[in-house]
Amino acid sequence: MRAFVTSLIVLAVVAVGGNLILRSLPFSSADVRISEDVRLDE
Amino acid sequence: MWKRNNLWAGRALMLLITALVLALSVAGTGALRAQGGDERARPLPLDASPSQTLEDILARQRGEKVSNDIRRQFLGTDLTPEAAREQLGILGGASDPDLWRRIRFNEIDPTVSARGPVEGVLIQDAGMRWLEERTTVARNGAIGLGGVILLLALFFLLRGRVRLETGFSGVEIPRFTEMERISHWLLASSFILLGLTGLWSLYGRLALIELIGRDSYATVTALTKQVHNNVAWAFILGLVMVFVQWVAWNLPSREDITWLLKGGGLFSKGVHVPARKFNAGQKIVFWLVTLLGTSVALTGLSLLFPYQLPIFDRIYAFINAAGGLVGADPGLPEGLLPVEDMQLAQLWHSIIAMVMIGVIFAHIYIGTIGMEGAFSAMGRGKVDRNWAREHHSIWAEEQEKAMGAAEDTPPAQPVE
Numbered sequence: 008m009r010a011f012v013t014s015l016i017v018l019a020v021v022a023v024g025g026n027l028i029l030r031s032l033p034f035s036s037a038d039v040r041i042s043e044d045v046r047l048d049e
Numbered sequence: 050m051w052k053r054n055n056l057w058a059g060r061a062l063m064l065l066i067t068a069l070v071l072a073l074s075v076a077g078t079g080a081l082r083a084q085g086g087d088e089r090a091r092p093l094p095l096d097a098s099p100s101q102t103l104e105d106i107l108a109r110q111r112g113e114k115v116s117n118d119i120r121r122q123f124l125g126t127d128l129t130p131e132a133a134r135e136q137l138g139i140l141g142g143a144s145d146p147d148l149w150r151r152i153r154f155n156e157i158d159p160t161v162s163a164r165g166p167v168e169g170v171l172i173q174d175a176g177m178r179w180l181e182e183r184t185t186v187a188r189n190g191a192i193g194l195g196g197v198i199l200l201l202a203l204f205f206l207l208r209g210r211v212r213l214e215t216g217f218s219g220v221e222i223p224r225f226t227e228m229e230r231i232s233h234w235l236l237a238s239s240f241i242l243l244g245l246t247g248l249w250s251l252y253g254r255l256a257l258i259e260l261i262g263r264d265s266y267a268t269v270t271a272l273t274k275q276v277h278n279n280v281a282w283a284f285i286l287g288l289v290m291v292f293v294q295w296v297a298w299n300l301p302s303r304e305d306i307t308w309l310l311k312g313g314g315l316f317s318k319g320v321h322v323p324a325r326k327f328n329a330g331q332k333i334v335f336w337l338v339t340l341l342g343t344s345v346a347l348t349g350l351s352l353l354f355p356y357q358l359p360i361f362d363r364i365y366a367f368i369n370a371a372g373g374l375v376g377a378d379p380g381l382p383e384g385l386l387p388v389e390d391m392q393l394a395q396l397w398h399s400i401i402a403m404v405m406i407g408v409i410f411a412h413i414y415i416g417t418i419g420m421e422g423a424f425s426a427m428g429r430g431k432v433d434r435n436w437a438r439e440h441h442s443i444w445a446e447e448q449e450k451a452m453g454a455a456e457d458t459p460p461a462q463p464v465e
Contacts (some may be wrong), residue, residue, distance in 0.1 A: 008431070010227055014234035018242075018283040023144035026275075029353075 112181065121154050167356060167388050179392035186396055190403035197407040201414045211420040213317060213436055215230050221431040222448050229294055230430055236287030236338075242280045244406050246273035251399055281349050288342045295335060298326045304443065305329035315415075326444040334412050341405045348398040352391060359390040361397075 084383040109115045151157045153172050161168045196243075225233070248321050249257070250273065258266045307322060314320035322328070327335065351358045365381035370378040385393070422436035437445035 008428075011234045011238075012229035013227075014231045014238055014287075016233065017235050017286075018239055018280065021283040021286055022276075022279040026279045029279070 186399050213421045215435040217433045218435045220434040222437050224426040224432045225430045232290035238281050239284035246277040249273045272436050285346050299332045299335040321439045322444045337408050341401050345401045348394040351394040356387040361390045361393040
């Protein structure tokens, strides 16, 4: 049980940490802010 | 006689499962070849008829090959590139068939403002084929996974639960360390989340959107996309951790041949085949998870970073070059558009994930309801001594010797 709970904590930490890193990149489909930077008239 | 019949039935069942997995893979590969064979590499044959008729349009909508002569000839007379640029301005494109037909046949070279590797691709024929192949993968995947579940149910009905024939001894042997179990559960829980969210992505628009409504579907899909993209890192970490800890135990050994020939004793009561820490069946699962997991992770990364990590163009080029070295010509298309590469990655990602889900169904079955006493190995890290002797006798003997040696060793005396 302890191993299972620990694995879930690791999963959450890695997923959130990975998301924070991805959001700092200028590309990737995990970054939902990408649409804010696109201007079709440029 | 009963045992012999059961043994043959078991072998037939294993053959059927193997054939199913292979068929899924081969069907997927065929789909990818067809998808990769873009019109640029093999132009459609043009027939002599120049007319564009309703039959032509309907046939094209059915996916049949129809002459493009008439469409290629009637591209408008007064459409200059400047005029085209005007129409595609910031107010959006006008619905001008002449314009789009020119774009379709590369007769004008429009300027586009969006930045990125796919900026100049306004119409992509292969996109429709990808959509069709995606539907085919979804349909075949559902059939395959349904087949695996049916086979497991059939096996359970015919064989029943694999019981511990010598009963529980009450003495437990350590089976997996805390770190091994954390790694396993990290891989397992991330895979389940990825599987559920991936299946949602694949089947949502096909089967679920009408059930829960479009607004709810959009909300849930946005959430599942975020879960799928970010849990992927945990899956990759779990895959690496499991591989590093277990690869040495999963190298092939002589006992594996006997184990496979006897079906691991799973199909006949009273038959126990000697095995080390991992038997041949577990080794097959290990290597399938390692190889397919790596493949699904690589294509997933390609999808996670759109157009940044093209993978199939390089693989096709490598296969063509390797084929050339031995005098073969695989003829795989090279110079794929970035979006084509992503379409191939998506198809391959889905196919491999489906095969993995099928394999894991079998793994979960045998680790839970399929075999008495098996779950405690991953649940508590310990197994009953009789379970170890029945299913992993070589490993059990080594463990018991080591435990006996430890008990016989006198406690260390402090140095004066």
